[in-house]
Amino acid sequence: MSTDGTGRSPGTDERLRRWRMVLGGESADGTGVALSGTDAAMDGALSALYGSGGAAGSSGRSAGLGASAPSVARWLGDIRTYFPGSVVQVMQRDAIDRLGLSALLLEPEMLEAVEADVHLVGTLLSLNKVMPETTRETARAVVRKVVEDIEKRLATRTRATLTGALDRSARISRPRHRDIDWDRTIRANLKNYLPEHGTVVPERLIGYGRASQSVKKEVVLCVDQSGSMAASVVYASVFGAVLASMRSVATRLVVFDTAVVDLTDQLDDPVDVLFGTQLGGGTDINRALSYCQSRITRPADTVVVLISDLYEGGIRDGMLKRVAAMKASGVQFVALLALSDEGAPAYDREHAAALAALGAPAFACTPDLFPEVMAAAIEKRPLPIPDASAAR
Secondary structure, three states: OOOOOOOOOHHHHHHHHHHHHHOOOOOOOOOOOOOOOOHHHHHHHHHHHHOOOOEEEEEEEOOOOOHHHHHHHHHHHHHHOOHHHHHHHHHHHHHHHHHHHHHHHHHHHHHHHHHHOHHHHHHHHHHHHOOOHHHHHHHHHHHHHHHHHHHHHHHHHHHHHHHHHHHOEOOOOOOOOHHEEEHHHHHHHHHHOOOOOOOEEOOOOEEEEOOOOOOOOEEEEEEEEEHHHHHHHHHHHHHHHHHHHHOEEEEEEEEOOEEEOOOHHHHHOOHHHHOOOOOOOOOOOOHHHHHHHOOOOOOOHHHEEOOOOOOOOOHHHHHHHHHHHHOOOOOEEEEEEEEEEOOOOOOOOHHHHHHHHOOOOEEEOOOOHHHHHHHHHHHHOOOOHHHHOOOO
């Protein structure tokens, strides 16, 4: 077996190098490997964020990016050089959380250096009210880039999925041949099965309604804007704008904490919607649902989507009574614990169980699943609930 003069094989050296990068060069890491070149630069970038606090120049890692924007900007440039975009986004989030860099995001040169993603947008929105004018336009550009990326990924599929659901929900009893819904027609006529002929005699045809330009459904997105729901607010704003662009859907977007704000008139631009939110504060779901309920004029044709972790600071029994009343009137009620890629968040399990008892199970939903959830609600069929996140 060939070696490199140390008595170790090249494969062993590579494993030790990788372990050295993971362990960070502490005195007890046991690798005996020294880094140079690109490896040393990558290790320095990691050390600044994840180091254990050793003094500069010691053998151990030392944490800290310093307090100045230039040093942080250099670090942001380094990690974009050495790591893929998905890793850069994670490191940026960790830097904001671990090293308290939120204030530095108020400087335009910092915003130009970061890798934009939905979590960064959430951080910027939380700083919206203290953001100086010199930074605001740069921040809007960053937010718009993320919003446009999300729209490119989700808008076409959302429109296609919901258009199909809207057409299928408009059933007619005397359809043309090309409009027959054969699956439902066969199920409705199974009693007319003729075994000797191996066929079903369709006494009653069920068909899809022809598409029209009139409003078929009303959708109310009721979104909790407490700090933990930042990613959900971003995605809900984008989906709200997509729904609002569909003529057959009348869309209302309501955000709330302890107050309620109707942002429907801004739905033509989701960036305006996002800068109209104020992340943080308390939560009064009952008040928000009261407002939404007061705006419903066609209960049987309305879908209400509550996006919240269900930590209610208002009147719990009032919240549940409103949900029960809406469902009794014919409203399709959907409760999402989150609308994000992060999976099930922390949430109030007691409230989730109470909603499930009312026939409104609460579950976390990814942006990719959201069109299917909305399609199911529009067609009044069971929701596609992910088993892992469904409330018990």
